[in-house]
Amino acid sequence: xxxxxLRVNGEARRVEAASDTPLLQVLRNQLGLTGAKxxxxxxxxxxxxxxxxxxxxxxxxxxxxxxxxxxxxxxEGLAKDGKLSNVQRAFIAETAAQCGYCTPGMVIAVTxxxxxxxxxxxxxGSRGALDHLCRCGSHARILAAVDRLRREG
Amino acid sequence: xAENPSLTKNPNLDSxxxxxxxxxxxxxMGKVDIGQKxxxxxxxxxxxxxxxAPGRIVMIRPDTIDGPDEGMTSAQFDGGIRQRRPPxxxxxRAVLLAKAAVALGVEVDExxxxxxxxxxxxxxxxxTYWELQGDQAFGVPIDIGxxxxxxxxxxxxxxxxxxxxxxxxxxxxxxxxxxxxxxxxVHARPVRPPHxxxxxxxxxxxxxxxxxxxxxRGPRRQFPRHRRGRRIxxxxxxxxxxxxxxxxxxxxxxxxxHL
Numbered sequence: 135x136x137x138x139x140l141r142v143n144g145e146a147r148r149v150e151a152a153s154d155t156p157l158l159q160v161l162r163n164q165l166g167l168t169g170a171k172x173x174x175x176x177x178x179x180x181x182x183x184x185x186x187x188x189x190x191x192x193x194x195x196x197x198x199x200x201x202x203x204x205x206x207x208x209x210e211g212l213a214k215d216g217k218l219s220n221v222q223r224a225f226i227a228e229t230a231a232q233c234g235y236c237t238p239g240m241v242i243a244v245t246x247x248x249x250x251x252x253x254x255x256x257x258x259g260s261r262g263a264l265d266h267l268c269r270c271g272s273h274a275r276i277l278a279a280v281d282r283l284r285r286e287g
Numbered sequence: 288x289a290e291n292p293s294l295t296k297n298p299n300l301d302s303x304x305x306x307x308x309x310x311x312x313x314x315x316m317g318k319v320d321i322g323q324k325x326x327x328x329x330x331x332x333x334x335x336x337x338x339x340a341p342g343r344i345v346m347i348r349p350d351t352i353d354g355p356d357e358g359m360t361s362a363q364f365d366g367g368i369r370q371r372r373p374p375x376x377x378x379x380r381a382v383l384l385a386k387a388a389v390a391l392g393v394e395v396d397e398x399x400x401x402x403x404x405x406x407x408x409x410x411x412x413x414x415t416y417w418e419l420q421g422d423q424a425f426g427v428p429i430d431i432g433x434x435x436x437x438x439x440x441x442x443x444x445x446x447x448x449x450x451x452x453x454x455x456x457x458x459x460x461x462x463x464x465x466x467x468x469x470x471x472x473v474h475a476r477p478v479r480p481p482h483x484x485x486x487x488x489x490x491x492x493x494x495x496x497x498x499x500x501x502x503x504r505g506p507r508r509q510f511p512r513h514r515r516g517r518r519i520x521x522x523x524x525x526x527x528x529x530x531x532x533x534x535x536x537x538x539x540x541x542x543x544x545h546l
Binding site for chain 2: 241
């Protein structure tokens with residue numbers, strides 16, 4: 135098995151994985167980072183999103199080997215020294231989750247959105263969280279969290 | 288008060304509430320929290336009625352063996368919670384106040400409760416829920432007419448509060464069923480044909496996982512086989528995804544007759 139050198143949540147991680155093993159599988163099964171979820175496995179639902187060089191990317195299909203040399207941040211890596219990120223705090227303030235399965239992907243998507251632009255346009259910065267599916271129907275709350283972040287600047 | 292099926296079926300206070308010596312109140316219910324935050328709501332109701340800090344309430348996950356049977360375990364809105372939890376907590380509160388009155392040698396109406404500590408106004412002597420009741424059964428039925436706090440005295444109910452598990456959810460710590468790893472666990476997923484008339488004619492023997500032999504003999508009996516597709520198993524979470532791709536690549540499908 136080829137050896138991969140990944141940088142995950144600020145740490146260098148070395149894993150052995152078949153060349154087409156998706157990043158999500160490496161994160162969840164080999165690195166024990168189960169925050170990113172397997173939803174559809176088809177890059178359609180968004181539950182597997184992680185930040186790659188600051189941008190929200192889906193991890194369930196692309197091979198982990200494509201992410202060598204890039205900075206991967208999972209939902210576990212967003213809080214610093216036990217202090218939640220402003221996106222995580224906004225999700226809590228708006229109770230922006232029901233079952234919570236889509237939440238890590240949503241938090242990552244919104245984090246990526248605000249890295250691109252401080253004032254995303256459209257309701258809830260439309261392209262950020264709206265690309266992701268939430269089967270519980272928490273979107274209104276999630277968009278409220280985005281709006282809160284935009285207000286707070 | 289109207290007939291309450293949950294209380295009729297589970298009339299004993301011990302089915303619902305236990306006070307432990309470590310300063311916690313353990314609350315049981317027969318409703319499963321599937322994200323509708325019912326355990327958060329019930330924990331607030333119990334904390335309110337018992338006058339303890341919300342952090343002292345430990346919600347016990349529903350259990351069909353020794354949890355209260357409340358019929359269907361799932362409900363988007365558990366319509367009866369206001370009718371049944373407060374009487375349980377209010378009964379517990381009344382029992383604890385009566386015990387404290389005896390212990391402190393005063394009348395019940397001279398007692399104040401603050402976070403589980405019961406103080407006699409006249410003598411300033413005090414005791415706690417945990418001293419009076421720690422790890423002991425109540426042994427009494429729920430008093431359906433137990434006095435419930437008037438709305439004006441509520442400190443928690445009706446005020447905004449974050450659900451219990453939300454911080455774990457936004458940080459990825461919350462454990463979902465498919466985050467669990469069990470001994471000998473395998474994952475499976477059905478693989479369906481690309482179109483209705485396709486038939487799977489061959490499966491490449493060289494599955495990348497190297498675990499095909501074991502998996503196809505073992506779980507074959509355990510997982511239903513899709514009529515036209517195949518069940519693909521992997522011994523690691525999500526391995527089925529890889530194998531499915533392998534199957535997509537290597538399967539030979541017959542052309543539909545009309546094409």
